[in-house]
Amino acid sequence: MDHDDLMHENSALIALLRTCEHPDTWASIANDCVLEGSAERLLQHKIDPSRNPLQHDGVDADDAQGVLLGDIGLSFGQIEKLKTARTVAARDLEMWREHGLDFVSVFDPRFPERLRATIDVPPFLFASGSLKADDLGVSVVGSRHCTPEGVSFAVDCAHMLVKRGLTVIAGLAKGIDTFAHQTALNDGGRTVAFIGTGIDRQYPAENRGLQQEIEERGLVLSQFWPGSQPTRQSFPMRNALMSGYGVATIIADAGEHSGTRIQARQAQRHGRPIIINHMVLDKARWACDLADRPGVYVVDNVKDVGCALDRIFLVNDNVDGLIKTVLAEEPAKV
Structure with missing residues (x-):
């Protein structure tokens, strides 16, 4: 993963965390990211599940129910909220970099390996x-x-x-x-x-x-x-x-x-x-x-x-x- 790809993944991850709603938690989002290998795919799947299927094996109960009911994704307002969160996240990442704050997500090869393997892996570290x-x-x-x-x-x-x-x-x-x-x-x-x-x-x-x-x-x-x-x-x-x-x-x-x-x-x-x-x-x-x-x-x-x-x-x-x-x-x- 090159620098630009990592920045895209990081901004998608932050957007998911900042718009997290029950029953999702930071821990569940982080675990899904590790399983899927991409916050970007998770974000697009959240916006439109039918057009953006996940790549990992297995489908959870919520996804299965969505398929059966013809789920068309989030409302326009929810989609705009995610897009705004993504834009703000990209801006924050640049601001943190300028201030010397090192953001290390689960997608970063520098992320501690032993910590990534835990059941409650944090989505990021500074x-x-x-x-x-x-x-x-x-x-x-x-x-x-x-x-x-x-x-x-x-x-x-x-x-x-x-x-x-x-x-x-x-x-x-x-x-x-x-x-x-x-x-x-x-x-x-x-x-x-x-x-x-x-x-x-x-x-x-x-x-x-x-x-x-x-x-x-x-x-x-x-x-x-x-x-x-x-x-x-x-x-x-x-x-x-x-x-x-x-x-x-x-x-x-x-x-x-x-x-x-x-x-x-x-x-x-x-x-x-x-x-x-x-x-x-x-x-x-x-x-x-x-x-x-x-x-x-x-x-x-x-x-x-x-x-x-x-x-x-x-x-x-x-x-x-x-x-x-x-x-x-x-x-x-x-």
Whole structure:
């Protein structure tokens, strides 16, 4: 896909998102885009389903009903709304580019591969820093109101991840996130920050300098429009992306009501392993509930974390090898 084609896809995607109405959601639009491979085809199909069929296999219930009833597409007003949204989107893309804001859609080859494969892939990201589509990292997360023991554990884990050549992923919040990011930078490693605001905002204010340093030496990612302020919903949403971006999540410190439990829940949905500091089980019932589930490791120290990661990567390598073997095999002759 060349630059012009990508811009067409991006403007069509933004138009679909900005005119999204129930039962569609951003998540369903993003998943449809990944399946179809084109927002442009989805947009034209929305305008006139009979003249613009989709290319992917299968027809959903709404499409089937439309065919049976002779669906002729949207009303004139709805079509004009989509066209206007498309025009505005193209203008916004150019404005963002002029202001140095990097819009990375699911169609962009730079989009993180592991995140694209999740069930709730975001339709786009704004990036500031060095993008690596095949980035290999681990989240280090925990409470803003962390204990000295939790800080020590997070710092030890960040040291270990950098030594292994892995990216340290965190959410740029106070507490554990800050220590994880800063340790990675101090060690000369790579760190990626997912933020709960627009890419042009700094939150919390005391981490403004840290965010700028990560932008210069690592990567900051946002799934929100530029200018977006932090909300109660935005931080759980960014936790879901952190889970999907990394190969595993390390929970260094957390209490019963910590937002960290949201990332643990998302990691389970994504099929991502979770490594829990044993002391978290003494403070959080949800951690105890997780402890006996598949893919969850309870550890006492950073050496245990390293052993857990070794097992995780071994399993991943075995699965990848099996998939490649199956795909390489010729179909059985009947």
